[in-house]
Amino acid sequence: MIATRLSLRDFRTYSSAEVRLGPGLTVITGRNGAGKTNLLEGIYFACxxxxxxxxxxxxxxxxxxxxxxxxxxxxxxxxxxxxxxGFKPGETKRLRADGAVVENLVGTGARPLVSVFLPDRLELVLGAPALRRAHLDQVIAALWPGRSGTRRAYSAALAQRNALLASIRAGRASRASLPAWDAELARHGVALMADRAATVDNLRPRYAHHAQGLGLEGKVELRYKPRSEATSADELAAELAERLESDLERGFTGHGPHRDDLGFRREGRELRSYGSRGQQRLGLLALLLAEREELAAAHGAAPLLLLDDVMSELDATRRGRLVDLLRRDGQAVITTTELDHVPGGEEEDVTRIEIVDGRIETPTHA
Structure with a gap:
């Protein structure tokens, strides 16, 4: 699935805009503040x-x-x-795929899967575990759309158990129904943990390969860090029961997959704490490239990859390695302030879009 044309109306700084995207690499150039990131966001929003x-x-x-x-x-x-x-604040979004009204775009075959790198996405490495859990679950949903409901079911059961804990703590309910909610939470929790573990196992060798290809030196590893050691629903339910008193003291469930994490490691140490900013950036890029490759293997086509200002903090060697990876297969869009920051950016198979004073110039080929 290749995105060929994007139209925007009243999106960010654009009153009206239309761009044509190339089937391989598209490079968007313009000075800082010209609207490059807004255009990239428009592609993501449309997808x-x-x-x-x-x-x-x-x-x-x-x-x-x-x-x-x-x-x-x-x-x-x-x-x-x-x-x-179509989006009007305060109202439900109006979505259509091939002319038919749809409730969401997840699973529709009318648009490409998409992955995005923004400078702010470094929070995926540096930020709270909740960000990494959510990202991993999004990858699972993209790989296996039928399993996307597992996390929702787990979250619903967790909310019910937490509400019951609060009621018991306040003296408004008894403990009699807790085993049933423990069993429900454990059933969905074990399934969620299994999906996360399988996904990280699949990504791990691809992550190491791309990290090394981008020049992240040393032994690198992507690691799933589950809070629970349970391998069955009964085992997880038993762990929840063992921690009941501490849960009642806190008023919420403190154990389970909602406390899992994803680790980016280099030489046995977490990139989040011990990596330089450049190493952290390479680690994130390696993850996105690994996910792209895994999704391509699962679906027969690589996702559309959107990269915003990724070249500015890479040296010439790493820029070349990244562009080589992007041009092997699939579709990618890169923003940059200078075209010469993208090795091979002037070659004829690269589509170029220039933004001048907020205006989108006609895409050109060398």
Whole structure:
């Protein structure tokens, strides 16, 4: 699935914009503040109906406008596809895939899978475990859409158990129904842990390969760090029962997959604590490339990869290695302030888009 054309209306700084994307590497150039990241966000929003930059999606609507609309045209072996997203703050998003109204874009075959690197995404390495858990679960949902409900079911059971703990602590409920919720939570929890472990096992060799290819020296490892050692629902339920008194004291469930983490390690140490900023950036890039390769193996096509300002902190050697990886297969879009920061960026198989004073110039080939 290749994205070929993007149309934006009242999205961020663009009142109206249309760009054509190349089937391989597309390079977006422009000075700082020109609107390169806004355009990249527009591609992501058109693919997912979500922003990759903010949780307050009112911000994506151009100042002074009431709503925004994106349209993405794609092509695959079956022909042309079209996905539209209409968003007015305070109202339900209006989504269409190939003309049919859909509730969400997850699992639809009318658009490509997409992965994005933004400078702020370094929080995936540096930030709280919850960010890494959420990211890992998104990868699982992309690999196996049928399993996306496992995390929702676990979260619902966790909320019910926590509410019951609070009621017991306040003297409004008894402990009689706790074993049933322990069993329910454990059933979904063991399934969630198994999916996470299998995904990280699959990603681990690809992660090491790409990290080394990008020049992250030393022994690197991607590691799943489950809070529980249980291998069955009964074992996890027993662990929950053993910790009941401490849970009642806190008023919430302190043990289980909702406390899991994902570790980025180099030479036996966490990149988060002991890596340089450059090493952390390479670790994140290696993860995205590993996920892209795994998704390509699972679905027969690599996801669309969006990379914002990734070249500015890489030396010439690492820039060359990254571009070589991107040009092997699949579709990628890179933003940069200088075209010469992208090795081979002037070659004829590279699509170029220039943003000048907020205007998108016609894509060109060398």
């Amino acid at each position: 997912t109906a979500r922003s990759c930059r903010t949780s307050n999606e009112r911000e994506v609507v151009r100042f002074g406008a009431e709503l925004t609309r994106t349209e993405l045209v794609c092509e695959d072996a079956l022909g042309r596809h079209e996905v539209t997203v």
